[in-house]
Amino acid sequence: MNDNLAPRALIIGGSLGGLLAATTLRAIGWRVDVFERSPHALDSRGGGLVLQPDVLHAFHFAGLRLPDTLGVESGDRIFLDPMGNVVQRGWQPQTQTSWNMLYGVMRDAVPDECVHAGETLVRMEQAGGQVRAHFASGRVETGDLLVGADGARSTVRAQLLPDFHPSYAGYVAWRGLVPEEALDPRDRALLDGVFAFQHGAGHMLLEYSVPGQDGDTAPGRRRWNWVWFRKVDEGRLPALLTDRDGKPHAFSLPPGALPDAPAALLRADADAMLAPPFRALVHRTAEPFIQAILDLAVPRMAFGRIVLLGDAAFVPRPHTAGGAAKAAANALALAQSLQRIDLPIEQRLRTWEVLQLRGGRTMTDWGRRMGNQIMGMDGQEDS
Numbered sequence: 001m002n003d004n005l006a007p008r009a010l011i012i013g014g015s016l017g018g019l020l021a022a023t024t025l026r027a028i029g030w031r032v033d034v035f036e037r038s039p040h041a042l043d044s045r046g047g048g049l050v051l052q053p054d055v056l057h058a059f060h061f062a063g064l065r066l067p068d069t070l071g072v073e074s075g076d077r078i079f080l081d082p083m084g085n086v087v088q089r090g091w092q093p094q095t096q097t098s099w100n101m102l103y104g105v106m107r108d109a110v111p112d113e114c115v116h117a118g119e120t121l122v123r124m125e126q127a128g129g130q131v132r133a134h135f136a137s138g139r140v141e142t143g144d145l146l147v148g149a150d151g152a153r154s155t156v157r158a159q160l161l162p163d164f165h166p167s168y169a170g171y172v173a174w175r176g177l178v179p180e181e182a183l184d185p186r187d188r189a190l191l192d193g194v195f196a197f198q199h200g201a202g203h204m205l206l207e208y209s210v211p212g213q214d215g216d217t218a219p220g221r222r223r224w225n226w227v228w229f230r231k232v233d234e235g236r237l238p239a240l241l242t243d244r245d246g247k248p249h250a251f252s253l254p255p256g257a258l259p260d261a262p263a264a265l266l267r268a269d270a271d272a273m274l275a276p277p278f279r280a281l282v283h284r285t286a287e288p289f290i291q292a293i294l295d296l297a298v299p300r301m302a303f304g305r306i307v308l309l310g311d312a313a314f315v316p317r318p319h320t321a322g323g324a325a326k327a328a329a330n331a332l333a334l335a336q337s338l339q340r341i342d343l344p345i346e347q348r349l350r351t352w353e354v355l356q357l358r359g360g361r362t363m364t365d366w367g368r369r370m371g372n373q374i375m376g377m378d379g380q381e382d383s
Helices: 016-027 053-062 099-109 155-160 185-191 234-240 260-273 276-283 323-338 345-374
Strands: 008-012 031-036 048-050 072-080 086-098 115-117 121-127 130-135 140-143 145-148 167-179 194-200 203-210 223-231 289-297 306-308
Touching: 008 016, 008 130, 008 140, 016 031, 016 053, 016 099, 016 323, 031 140, 048 099, 048 203, 048 223, 053 099, 053 323, 072 203, 086 099, 086 194, 086 203, 086 223, 121 155, 130 145, 145 155, 155 306, 167 234, 167 276, 167 345, 185 194, 185 276, 194 276, 203 276, 223 276, 260 276, 289 345, 306 345, 323 345
Parallel strands: 008 031, 008 145, 031 115, 072 194, 145 306
Antiparallel strands: 048 086, 072 086, 121 130, 130 140, 167 223, 167 289, 194 203, 203 223
């Protein structure tokens, strides 16, 4: 196909969802341009995540060149009591990777000239089988499809569905990454090769190992990823999500933004509540960060030649370990639907939407039930 005649997709959002859309659409011959509102590189963001089959399916479809291993394997799941004793153990093998690892593989596969940083979408319109996107910089771009993959704060969704926005679930996730060599040998021996938990009243911490900053999965070169879920009243969120420069954030503080006072309180709480190995992880985290746990489920994902993908449409709670997998499934199914040439694009997108809505609702409902049970919030209604 002549590149100048190939259909063109405008992808709003340059994180995992946007790059999944870009790589899968390129695999079917589409031209893609990715527009990311952040002017900075995203390769230092995010923490660990569980590697799900949907991500691998999308990678293989896109023909991405994969490293020898995308993650670190674990076998047993263990539960610790506050003293650090193993009180439960069960075999549940899986592979854990990192946001950086997945992002790096996909970003390397998309030509630099196709990725445009510092571009904030202002408005969009469609007519005559074309979508036109207007950006704050004054840039105007036209394509055959616009993909809203701009996350929970989606500008695309806000224009299409202004009454649908994320709601706070009542708790947050404190997170951190610790280089393996920073751990005491006894803690390393206990946590090596397992997925570890501590569950208490109104909180739960989980831990697992992920590739090192450079993607190395060799023992001694990995990192320990921890997530501590804790209840926080909604009224306290604005203060908790204000960074060290006094700037408020909507849903999260990235690594390096947490002020000293809440960081000190986090470590003091760890001393009072956590098992010794987990306490050590919190203390040895140079830049802890925080994310509010959110719920979002939209009634539609396809609007003519504009679609919502990933967290722009559904935000599953992290207990599902399905955020990246959901975005990958959306992107792969989108590319496969667009491969059909017997139907108008708008009809292909409506067909795509049916299964994606069903899968998104199932995952978000499951995540709400699981999260409320874990956090002792069973009496709350799903929002």
